[in-house]
Amino acid sequence: MKDIAQQKPLDGAGWFGKAMAGLVLGAALATGLMGVLGLFFHADAQLKTVTSQLLRWFPGPVWGLLVAFSFLFRSPRQAWVVLALLNGSVWALFFLLHGLMA
Amino acid sequence: MKIRGDIVRLYRNVHSWAGITAGLFLFIAFYAGGMTMFELPLGNWASQxxxxxxxxxxxxxxxxxxxxxxxxxxxxxxxxxxxxxxxxxxxxxxxxxxxxxxxxxxxxxxxxxxxxxxxxxxxxxxSQAMYFLNILHQRIGLPLNREYGRLVMGIVALLYAVALVSGTIVLLPSLVRNLFALRVNENLRRVWLDFHTLLGGCSLPFHIVMAASAAGFAFYQPIMALEKTLFLPAALSHQPGKDHVRTGQRPQTLLEPLEIVEAFHRQVPDLEPEALVYSSRGGKFSLRVTVQNKAQIARRPEGGYADVSPYTGRLTTTDFLPDHQTSAFQALTLIYALHFGTYGGWLVRWVYAVLGFGGAFLFYSGNQLWLSSRRRRERSEGLMADSFGTRCLSVLTSGCMIGCVSGISAVLAAVPFLPEGGHYQTVEALFYAVLLGCLLVAVWLGGTRSIVPLLVFAGVITFLIPIADIAHHLMSGSVSRLDLGLDGVALVYGSALMILALRKRPRQIMGADLTV
Structure with a gap:
């Protein structure tokens, strides 16, 4: 399977679907990661701690990187599936931590 | 560094399209952003x-x-x-x-x-003229309100990130071979490409910093709202030394300014307070003491600050006081400082201004490259004239980019004669009138043919800055040193624009015209 995939060169086909996956699911993934990091480092909802203020700068660049690298997926379908799975695990971890810590 | 050929080819396409979509906005953002490096001195000059x-x-x-x-x-x-x-x-x-x-x-x-x-x-x-230039930078040249401006700015920030990542991927495999190869003798498209690569490669760290912080600024407010929902409320633990004296014990009289300064000196002997900024809410005063230390990392060009109790003179927070921050707050300050160039004094501000203008020229050369390769393809397909898309982008590139240069020069030239150094609406109207005028000239003459007259116009308007400044001072009778600095820079810059416009084959050189 992997060998076949490597033989076919990447091209611009499906660029819109891949970019949309990066745009939509990338945003969700970046904010989910921010949420997990915030819980880990005890950032507060009143934005008083420095962690909350530092984390504010985190999702923007991460989102940009995710959109930029979404073109590396083999197909739009793969982009949506992989990013959805990543989102699922990150958000599951977030709600788990949130439940444990609240 | 090795990257698979198909990936490089794919990202070369991504780079062209992301660059071409965002290039016009980014040109204005970088050009006006370079100007904001001198927001304070130019603001003083304008305010008289x-x-x-x-x-x-x-x-x-x-x-x-x-x-x-x-x-x-x-x-x-x-x-x-x-x-x-x-x-x-x-x-x-x-x-x-x-x-x-x-x-x-x-x-x-x-x-x-x-x-x-x-x-x-x-x-x-x-004077609100410099503030207008700052907003022009933030709203990437569009006269939009805060809400829509931020949305478009967010989209452009993402496109900028995509263009940067893809450009780096394209550059990496041939970094050493191509970076310093400036092949002047070969064809002009090659010269533009080498120039674009050299400029982009050398200012890569600057662009990484700008793309990351711009994405941060663009999504600042929605992310803040998200943080409030995602994070847990703060623990109620009392942070010692951070709180005011409890309300019941608070003396009701404000200390006198000199007593505040004395108390501040006792607690922070190494910094000199600049100003005491009082504000009140519901009868309770708070006080911010600002300090100026130009060589240090500061959050804003105005410098750092500490919150002080106006009733006791005791420091309540030193989160943004240079040299008295925790390392985490220092990191936070550094994010701002890296974007605003507020570290290392005036040297860094000048370097940032040059990098900003260089960035603007990077986007100009990117657009010209795109145009020349499209023209070449269209000629090889047998088209004798430019297609509609090529014509549009050519007109927009000359009209908007040289229009932005002329517009900003026009604002600076007009400032000495505007009441109170220029109100926001006046300056805004002037800028967009000049920009629109240049755009109309570009539509009328066509993108490539309008480059020379537009560059001459930009040069003339830039020469007007020192003329207006000197004329104003002759009428009011005082000349300060900074004015002469500005006038000198404007003279040199105006001459550079003129030389570009009037050299031998300007159209071919500036426009990368490939009709032959």
Whole structure:
């Protein structure tokens, strides 16, 4: 399977679907990661701690990187599936931590 | 470094399209952003503050505050005591009379003493021209309000990130071979490409910093709202030393300005307070002491600050006080400082300005490259004239980019003669009128043919800056040193624009014309 995939060169086909996956699911993934990091480092909802203020700068660049690298997926379908799975695990971890810590 | 050929080819396409979509906006953002490096000195120059009430000696500061409060009760809510008056704020006491914060510096009352000891005040609005340039930078050249401006800015910030990542991927495999290869003798498209690569490669760290912080700024507010929902409420633990004296024990009288300064010196002997900024909410005052230390990492060009209790003089937070921050707050300050160039003094500000203008030229060369390769393809397909898309982009590139240069020069040239150094709406109207004029010329003459007349126009407008400045000073009779610095730079820059316009084959060189 992997060998076949490597033989076919990447091209611009499906660029819109891949970019949309990066745009939509990338945003969700970046904010989910921010949420997990915030819980880990005890950032507060009143934005008083420095962690909350530092984390504010985190999702923007991460989102940009995710959109930029979404073109590396083999197909739009793969982009949506992989990013959805990543989102699922990150958000599951977030709600788990949130439940444990609240 | 090895990257698979198909990936490089794919990202070369991504780079062209992301670049071409965002290039026009980014040109304006970088050009105006480079200008904001000099926001404070240019603002002082534009505001012409020399006619304001003179500063009063330190021991009479509290008398001044009391007399001002008696004359204008509205002043009691928010006011600033300037401890070290300079060209920017020459009076010892000032307060604002309007709460309009969307158009830059608000209408301000400046107070001092007449020779007989009575209170004199003067009310004026500081020049809003530099604030307009800052907003032009933030809203990437579009006259949009805060809400829509941020949305478009967010989209462009993402496109910028995509263009940067893809450009780096394209550059990496041939980095050493291509970076310093400036093949002047071969065809002109090659020259543009080498120039684009050299400029992009050398300013890569700057662009990484800008793309990351721009994405941060663009999504600042939605992310803040998200943080409030995602994170847990703060623990109620009491942080010692961070809180005010408890309400019941709080003495009700404010300390005098000199007592505050003394208390500040006792706690922070190494920094010199610049101004005391008082504000009140519900009868309770808070005080921010600003300090200026130009060589250090600061959050804003204005410098750092500490919050001080105006009743006891005790420091309440030092989160943004240079040299007295925790390392985490230092990291936070560094994010701002890296974007605003507020570290390392004037050297870094000049370097940032040059990198900003260089960035603008990077986007100009990117657009020209795209145009020349499209023209080449269209000629090889047998098209004798440009297709509609090529024509549109050619017109937009010349019209908007050279129009932006002319517009900003026009604003600076007009400032000496505008009332109060230019109100926001006046300056905005002037800028967009010039931009639109240039765009119309480009539509009329076509993108490539309009480059020479537009460059000549930009050069002439730039020459008008020193002429207007000197004419204004001859009429009012004073010349300060900074004006001459600005005039000199404008002269050199105007000459550069003229040389570009009038050299032998300007159209081919500036436009990468490949009709042959």
């Amino acid at each position: 503050t020399s006619m304001l009430p003179a500063p009063v000696p330190a021991e009479r500061l509290s008398e001044l505050v009391q007399k001002a409060q008696a004359s204008d009760p509205s002043m009691a809510a928010n006011y600033t005591v300037v401890l070290r008056p300079d060209a920017a704020s020459p009076s010892s006491l000032m307060w604002t009379t309007s709460s309009d914060r969307d158009h830059g510096p608000a209408r301000t009352v400046y107070a001092g003493f007449a020779p007989d000891g009575s209170l004199v005040t003067q009310t004026r609005t500081p």
